Every structure is written in structure tokens, then in C-alpha cells.
Amino acid sequence: MAALLEVRRVTKRFGGLTALSRVELELEEGRIASIIGPNGAGKTTLFNILTGIYPPEAGTVSFRGRSVLGLTPDQITALGVCRTFQNIRLFANMTAVENILVGMHSRVPLGLWHVLSRDPKFHREESRLWDRAAELLDVVGLRGKANELARNLPYGDQRRLEVARALASAPTLLLLDEPTAGMTQGEARGLMALLRRLIAEHGLTILLIEHNMRVVMEVSDRVTVLDYGEKIAEGHPTEVQKNPRVVEAYLGRKKWGQAPGPEHA
């Protein structure tokens, strides 16, 4: 069976800096894969390419056997790829439930005419959207906070709301950029349990950028390690952990938290 997502020889440069160099990645349906690597390794850059925020200089990206290069982010979302952001980008002055409703935009089968005429279809669809939004809030444990402004939610809730908003677009592939950053170990575990449940129940596929090694090792089927824009290792979490290049990248040169790359700019 062909992989759900295939990334081939993707290269991205920012001025003189090579953020990604001939990166390869393959992901099968129903799996959780993680991308790890020191800050500035090019992880978020890869996400931005997968979601159409900017194009790579070279290489191909295909989803379900179809190239997504040249599509706009919203078209890619409509195909079934949705993401969260490392530095939470909720619609701060909209409520939690409205954030989720925006996430459903690509699945709303209503035209201008339905909106203006308020025909039965509009009412039917609108109430379906709101029901679904309520469900999603429940799923991520934000029941009771539906009408809070996103900016007033505590940090952990904001992260969960971002996941719910991404889920709202009914994706096949969910890209999560450091979803547990800033969470306590307990919260992080809760979120991971949720992700596993989503995979089991909805046949979701997840690609994860994560710094929390315990989370990575627990949930991932496969781990890809990036360093300076290059893939230095890939495989089962236990194999990767033992890989000397990975150990060097993480421990030998001790560059955690240093030299932020373009993804932080």
C-alpha cells in the first residue's frame, strides 16, 4: 500500500541558510510518527512546506499519491491535512467554540445564497456544525469553556483548543507542532491518550514535532531525527535512541535552546 504522505528530497533555503536538505519522509495511514531534533533543525520548516505556507526549492510532497506542491494552505486543509502551531495561533478574540467553527470552514456545504436566505438547509447545517463543535470541545476536555474568549483560556487549554480546531477540519493527517510544550507531565499524558484514542476511533494519522522525549518514546511508531536540516536517523523509537549520531546531536554538542533557526524568526 502506498504511504499516505510521501516527502521526497525536499530542500528549502532562506537566503544563504539551508533549512532543509533533501529530506525524505514516509508515513502510513493510522500511524503516529514523530520528528525530533534540536532547535533550528528544520522541523517547523518542514511543517510549513507540508501545509503550503511556503514552497520548497526542490523535492516533492504528495498526499494520498497526489502532489500538494503549489496548492494553497486552505486547499491542502480541504484535502485532509491540518495542523497546530508551535507558538499557539488561536483566533484570540473569538470564543473557543467559534475557533472550532472556523476550523470547520472547509467542510461547510453552504453558499452565499443559503446564508442570505436562511433556508432550511442553512439551519440544518448550522445546528449540525454547532453540535459537532460541542462534541469536539468535549473530546479535548474543554466542556464548559465554549463561550470563553480564546485569549482568556489558560495555556494548557489553549493547546488543547488548537488540537480541537485542527480536528474540526476532519483531517486524515494531523500535524502537531509541539502540542505538549508548556504542559505538565500529567497534562501531556492526557493529551497523548487522547491522540491514541483518535487514531483508534477515527483512523487518524499523526505527525508530531515534540521535545518531550518521554511522550515521543511512548506514542510514536516511528521517529525521524533532523539536525541542521538533514535527516540523520529514522526508525523505531528504541533504535533511534541508541543511534550514535542522534546521541551526538543531542548530547555531544549540547545545543539545546541555542541558535534558533528561521522557524523561530
Next chain:
Amino acid sequence: MDLPLLLGILPEVILDGLILGFMYALIALGYTMVYGVLEFINFAHSEIFVVGAFVGVEILLALKAREWLDVLSPFLVLLLLLAAGMAVSGLLAVTVERVAYRPLRGKPRLIPFISAIGVSFFLQDAIRLFESLWRNAFNLVYPAMDQLNRRFTLTETIDVSVKSLVVILAALVMLWTLHLLVNRTKLGKAIRAVAEDQATASLMGINVNRMISLTFLIGGAMGGAAGVLFGIQYSLINPYTGFVPGIKAFTAAVLGGIGNIPGAMVGGLVLGLLETFAASYFSLLTHGAFGSEYKDIFAFSVLILILIFRPKGLLGEVVRERT
């Protein structure tokens, strides 16, 4: 087509284009410097420019009333006008920043921009109010200075008025001084540092607010000088004179690459020449079907096209895209 006629007016067209171009360049500096530092379009700059023109006319009228205008050397008068126009406009620009822009720093881009539009409109009517109460007239005419209006012939077909040369010369001197100030002095270096990265500059011990004020002071002073020269060159001014030259100077700044000081000069000259060419030849080439009224459309079209197709401008913008 009447080629000799077209060629015959060419030198004059070029000269007019240069004068207009230098005027645009001087005004454009105010836009470009502020944009370079704050990434903000100071929409009120056109009124800073007009205030300069009004300071000039007030001084001239005062001198004339005392019958000193014929006694004093015209160049001394010119220096006086420039100094006063620059001082008033520069200080006004600093005040405007302090009152209407600084409280909005850090807000989304459009918020200070809306404030700037408000300031622009307010100043237009403030000038009108002042002049209406003071002179009971707000359409004013620069009193003629005979020695500046004298013309001399270069060749058989071209003659130049002294004031045209003076305008060009004054503009050149000011542009050169500014260039030196920004690139060769410590103060200039500090301004550039603030433009590059405010947070880091302030960590390096640079007083960011003071540098921003200085930017407005310099930009405003250039605008004021342009106002005085505008008055001397074109004579007629009113409180609303600034709008069109303001938009065009902004076009010039974008054309040259916003945030880029030499770019503002190049953009100003290119736009001034293009516009004068269009105004002079459009009617001739279309046999009167379209006249020089379209010169404004021409400038606006340049603005629209450059923003859509090459927003970096000719020389490239100096603004870093912050995400």
C-alpha cells in the same frame, strides 16, 4: 507627428521634470525614513510639508509688509525661509509622533495608520482655521522675488529661471547632507540600529524613543524645506495643497524601495520626469484626445502597478519582513 516640436520642448520638459522630481524626493525622504524605522506610513507627512510652505509665505508676507523684501539679499531670505520652514515642520512632526503615534506603538499596523490619516485631515483644517482667522484668506500666493524670477538663456531655445536652479541646488545640498548624516555620523548609525532591531538597539544603550523622534525631526525638516521650495517654485498654496504631492512622493518612496534613502531620490526623480513627460506629451501624442489632466492618473497608476508587481521598488526595500 511633429517631431521638431516634440524635441523642441524636450529640454524644458526635462528641467521641469527634474524640479518636480527633486521636490518629490525631498518629501519622499520623510516617508521613507519613518517607514524604515517604524514600518509605518506617516500619512500626515503631506501636511508637515504644507506647513513648511505656509511658514515660508507668512515670513515673506511679513517681510514684504515691512518693505524689507527688496532690500535684503534674496539668498539670505531664502536661507531664512528654509531654516524657519525646516524648524517648524520638524518640530511639528516630532509633536505629532509624540501625541498621535507613540501611544499606538505595538498595535496592529493599521491602527497608527488610521491615526495618521486623522492627523492629516486635522492639520489641513487647522491650517485653514489659523489662516482664516489670521489673514481672512487661506489661498495664499508667494510674493515674487524679482531676482529669483530673473531668467537667463542657456541656448537659443532654453532659458532657465534663477529659482529653478536654486530649487535644484537646495534640494541637492539637503539630500547630500542627509546622506552624510545617516551614513557617516554616530547619530545616523544609531538611527540605523533602531531601524534594524529596536530591542537590541535599546540593549546597546541607544535611546530608542529619542532616535524615533530624531527620525521624525529630520523627515519633517526635509518636508518643510520641500514646502518652502514648492511655494517658491509654484507660488500658489492652500491647506489642501499637500494631498496630491504627498501621495506622489509616497509613490516615489515605494518606487525607489521604501526605507531606502537613495531610493527615495531615484524614485522621486523617475516619477517627476515620467509625470512631466506624460503631462507634456500625452496630449500631443493623442492629438488632444487625452490631456495633461491625466498626469495624476498616471502617477496613481504607477503607484498601483508598482505596489502590485514590484512592492520592493527599484532599488529594493530596506525593511525586514517581520513575522
Next chain:
Amino acid sequence: MSARAFPATLIQRPVPAAITVMAVIALSSYSVAHFPRSIVAFMLFQASILLLYFSGVTPWLKAILAVLTLGLLMPILGTINGFYLEVAIQVGIFVALALGLNIVVGLAGLLDLGYVAFYAVGAYTWAIFGSPQANRFISETTAQFPLPPEWFFVFLLLGVLTGAMTGILLGIPVLRLRGDYLAIVTLGFGEVIRVLANNLDKPINLTNGPKGITPIQRPPLFFRPVLNLMGIEASPVTLYPLYFYFLVLFIVGVVILVNRRLENSHIGRAWEAIREDEVAAQAMGVPLVRMKLLAFACGASFAGVMGIVFSAKQVFINPESFTFLESIGVLSMVILGGMGSIPGAILGASVVTILNLQVLKGLSLWLNELRNAGVTILGYNLADLPSQFEPAKYERMIFGIILVLMVILRPQGIIPSRRRTRELREK
């Protein structure tokens, strides 16, 4: 209950509020009827409508009172003093324009500084075909124009279409620009439209240049037979202002309805999301360009239709009505009321229009009277006041002050957009 809270209760609790509001409306209407030339009385009447909006009167009663005040009292007062009806019509036109711009600026967050261009396009559409103007470039000899008055209604729809199409035509190239550049390009576009209107009297005479176009057809008085049957004999002079008043009122009603329906739908939510964070909105599946175009088209169509009404009402139009000043005027209405807020846009448009039409003009008249009478204030003889000083001419200053003060002191506007128009009711 403390004494302090007493006045507040008067307008907050339903029953006392109903009594207070009705009393104020009755009193102010009476004073307008009694002092038909007093601007203060009319402003009191206008304020009573505002009071009605803010009061805690039960919604159904509020609706009835609103219909009575706007549908009955206002026209009656307007026949007593025609100027008031003119003010009301102008307010209505600007309310529609402000609501249109509110979609673009307030909801979608795109600063359009050339908004009046769409209004101009609408106005010229009817002006050209609803007057003999079109003969000059279509059929010099047969003189088919002006179109019969009935066509006005067709053109109302055409106004929506031409407005929307101009919006899309302008939108396609500019919507990728960043915010401040977009603003400047729209400004340039607005100026281009005005200069074109000013100069397209040659080589082909489309717009008749600065001289403007006149006479423009007014809509047909199709209801006249009905009035005659009822025994009412009214001349067009009295009928037309009332006619336009109700026409504008109706269109404003439709515009408000459309606005509210858009706002409370996936389209409105997408616009808000774009305003909040473009990148995130697009990543969540909101098609940026399409939604921005839709915002432009909607805003422009309101302006287009009002342009048609304006040209018919004025009978004469020229490019002077469509300057940058007008665009900024509408912008200051939106900012004053509160970006993204429908009641805000309505209030903003009313306040600014009333300020310009009534207060400043009234001040000018009053000052002139004092000046002519040679009144002395604090030892200063007003007759010495320079003749060039006319408060009526200081619209720009008003707009400027509104814009600066509002963004600095109260950026959310007088009536901030009410968030969470619909809340999720949790089971």
C-alpha cells in the same frame, strides 16, 4: 436602592424604561412640531431614538416603538420641516455606506480608503442611463435616453451587481498586498475613478466631466393612483422626499438584515478569523482570496445600490461628491461607532452626518446672525470675525479628531462589536 442608581433604573428596567422612552419620544416630537426651526429640538428627537436603542424596553415593544418613530413620527416631522427629512435621508444613505465599509474594514480587517469609488460607480450608472447623457455616446439621433423611470428599480439591482463587480475587479490584484499597501492602493483607485469621472467627457463624452450630469430621472410615483383613490392630492414636491425617505429606510433595513446574516454564519466567522490571524485562518481551511473578495464585493454592492439612490435623489451629480474626503468620512463613521459593530456603524453614520449637516451648518448660521447683529462677547465684537471663518467648512477637522481620538482613547468604538452573538448552550 441608592439614589445614584435611580436614573439608570428609569431606562433599564422594562416597565419604567418603556414609560420614560415613550415620554421622551413624545416630548421631543412635540417640541420639534412646536419649534420646527429649532435644531436642538430635532437633536432631542434623534437622541430619543438612541435612548430607545439603549433602553431596557422589552424587545417587542422596542420594535413597535422603533417602527412608529421611524415610520410615522419622522415622516410627519419631516413634512413640517423638509430639512429634517433631508437629514434623515442623508443619514440613511451614510448608514448603508458605513455598514458596507464595516464589512470590509471592521469584519475582514481590510482598510479600504477608496470606498467612495463604488458609490460613484453606482451613481454614474444610473446618472448616465437615467438622463439624456447616454445619447451622447450611444445614439445621437434616436434619443432613446433617459430610460423611463420604471427602469430605476432594475438599476437598483444593477447597482448591486456593478458595485460587486467593481469590488471584485479591484480586489483581485490588490488583496495579496499587506495591509498598509492595500490601503494606499485603494486610495489610488478611488482617486483614479474620480479623475476619470472628471475627464471622461472626451474623447467620448461618458461622464460630462466636471459639469456633471443632470437631469437624472427619479423613480416613478407608481403609488399615486392609490393616494388619489384615498383622496390625497399630493404634489411631487412633497411626495418625493417622503418617497426617498422610505426607499432609503427600506434599503437600510435590507442592508442590516444582510449584514447580520453574513456576520452570524461561517462567512462572518471566516472574516473575523482573517482579521485575527490570516496565516492561521488559511491553515484552518479558510480560502483567503475568495473570502476577501467576498468582503470587498459585499461592501461595494451596498455602496453601489446607494449610489443609484443618491443620483436619483440629487437629480444632478458631479465628481465633487465622490472625493477622498467622503471615503474618510465613512471610515470615521465606522471607527467612531466601533469596527465590526452593526449598531456602531449605524450610530457612527448618524452622529457624523448630523454633526456635518446640522451642527456645523447650524453653528455657521448662528455665528452669521450674531455677526450681522454685531454682538459683543467678552469685549470682542463678532462683526470683526473674519468672513472666511465658517464652521460649516470644517468637516475634515471633525473627521480627523474622531479618527485620532477614537483609535487612541477608545479603539473599540462607542458600541463595541458584541462578541458571541450566539453562545453555545451546553447541555
